[in-house]
Amino acid sequence: MTISSYSERPAARTETADGLSVPWSRPSARRKGVSARMVSAVTILLLLAAWALSARLQLVSPVFLPSPVAVWNKFIVVIKDGFVDATLLQHVVASLGRVFAALVAAILVGVPVGLAIGISTVGRGIFDPLLEFLRPIPPLAYLPLVIIWFGIGEPSKILVIAIAMLAPVALSTASGVRGVSRERVNAARSLGATRAQVVRHVVLPSALPSILTGLRIALGAGWSTLVAAELVAATRGLGFMIQSAAQFLVTDVVIMGILVIAAIAFVLEFAIRRIERALVPWAGRE
């Protein structure tokens, strides 16, 4: 879904340009362009209002549903004074650190595995079933096994996230490799490139756009397993913060934590799209 919305963007731009160049079509183009965003904004505002109202009328006990203002105030307090022995920033840094360590691990393993799947029949035979097996298993299911095998230290938390990231990275790499232009490979071979040189200088750069898309999906997947990973004897992290808060029924911290996790996911998605555009400026221009 994210991929399609990415490719839709230029079309939307053309539409606006058309609307501006043809005066009489301008109003309709305007209305069309703005309305989706308007509807989203109104929806969010209505939800906020409903939330505020039901909190104000105490339809639900504040223990279960604190008001938006209370959540916001808690946000400020946790930034300043922290919650369960760490400031919000420290929780965020702990979580981001784990997710990025897992991302590095997933790249180190997933890209070569994806290459093997895309390049060789043997590689596909070995890794395809393993990935298909791993992919649908929810993190909470393999969490106990990871603890039994690797203990409750930091490596286990990173591993849980990395496992969730592995399939997207490897499968995107493989699909990028399969999409490599036959003519480019032949061009390199006819210039005297060895098999290894073809992989290094043609296959990898060709697959880069697809690999980056895989990283974007992997970051999303990894970020969403954060809470599961931080079930394991964590002392810091957003997931840990939410769970601790839940145990003491500090609902405002729980809600605040969820919103922070969502906001960071949004920022990560945005950042990696910027990186994609910077690293593969040729994508979609051939």
Added chain:
Amino acid sequence: MPHLVLDKVSIHYDGQPAPAVERVSIDVAKGDFVVLVGRSGCGKTSLLNVAAGLVTPSRGQASINGRGITGPGSDRAVVFQNDALFPWLTARENVAFALRLRGVRPAERARRADELLALVKLGDAGDKHIWELSGGMRQRVGLARALAAEPQFLLLDEPLGALDALTRERMQTTLLDLWTASHVGVLMVTHGIEEALVLATRIVVLAPGPGRVVRGFEPGFSRRYAAGEPVRSIKSDPAFAAARGELTDAIFEGEAA
């Protein structure tokens, strides 16, 4: 003397009911400019790929300098139908890539790449990205990259196909200049009848179903260009118009048969 030979080559792709090409023989010596013409699907690209070592013939022999062709080699440089350049590299880096594969030292690559780009009249486009270049410029970068391999033979698959008429004509003289200066042997595919006549020392007319040779011509106009006669004057020669009619007939006859 360098010699590229396809001897009674048949090409039967896996899973296809009939062979794509049957018993085609083509002989390119150093200094030859052999042009393949014939309508789409008659196996021109397949034959070029056999010469390049990218397709193995099901029957017959392909050899270079008496040795059987078993794979691609930098003694035969290919310019593909779609330019097949690397969009993640600049024009200069694309050419330098070929130099690198030949073991040219890094310090020398950029200088040599710029020389080659100047040869195809792209001296100031070295820093451009591939997607910033027009179709004609891309084809010239592809040509410069092929020349960087210092091949004995150039294999060109419709290298001017995507160009507008004016650029195309200019590129034809560029090709002729490169050919006369370097004395490589050229095997080229084209759809242009005039183009074939202007460039070729020999024209091989192919017909489809299965691909086979129906006629051969030795027009000799490119030798006249090499001897100093301008293309304009060659094209206005009544002999050129006559050859043009004859070649057109041969191509249509081949299709009718």
